[in-house]
Amino acid sequence: MFTIKDKKILAPNVSLLKIEAPYIVKNAKPGQFVILRVEEHGERIPMTITEANLNDGTITIIFQVVGASTQKLNQLNIGDSLVDFVGPLGKPTHLEGLKKVAVIG
Numbered sequence: 001m002f003t004i005k006d007k008k009i010l011a012p013n014v015s016l017l018k019i020e021a022p023y024i025v026k027n028a029k030p031g032q033f034v035i036l037r038v039e040e041h042g043e044r045i046p047m048t049i050t051e052a053n054l055n056d057g058t059i060t061i062i063f064q065v066v067g068a069s070t071q072k073l074n075q076l077n078i079g080d081s082l083v084d085f086v087g088p089l090g091k092p093t094h095l096e097g098l099k100k101v102a103v104i105g
Contacts, residue, residue, distance in 0.1 A: 002036070002085040004076050005058055013065045015074050016050075021085055022057035034059065034087030038076065042083070043069045049088060 006018035024034065028049050035044050051060035065074045076082075 002082040004078050004080050004082075005056070007076070007078055010062065014062065015065065016060060016062045017073070017076070018053075018058045018060045019082065019085065020057055021059045024085065024087055025052050025054055025057050025059055028052035028059055028088040032088035034061070034085060034089065036073075036082050036086070037084040038069070038072045038082060040083050042072065044084075045069050045073060052088075 003020045005020050008016040033046050033048050047061040050062050
């Protein structure tokens, strides 16, 4: 299962989720993306990997709540599971040196 291990609200409409994904994390790098689904017949949501932690088998994503799919994702809490989690996909984007994030909205 793909269980939510940690959740943080970074801003009123920005959240961080740390998701248990031991098989996916083996090949994942920050800047690649994953596709997830919250519900069985729900929309597939592409998300960029912020951190891939091999030690605890988790992938971290940070996302902005902008529509129905991300609202459902944001309603998940620690201990809840995703229906589907696929990836990593794409080429990793170089993120080194980026230390601060500005959220405007």
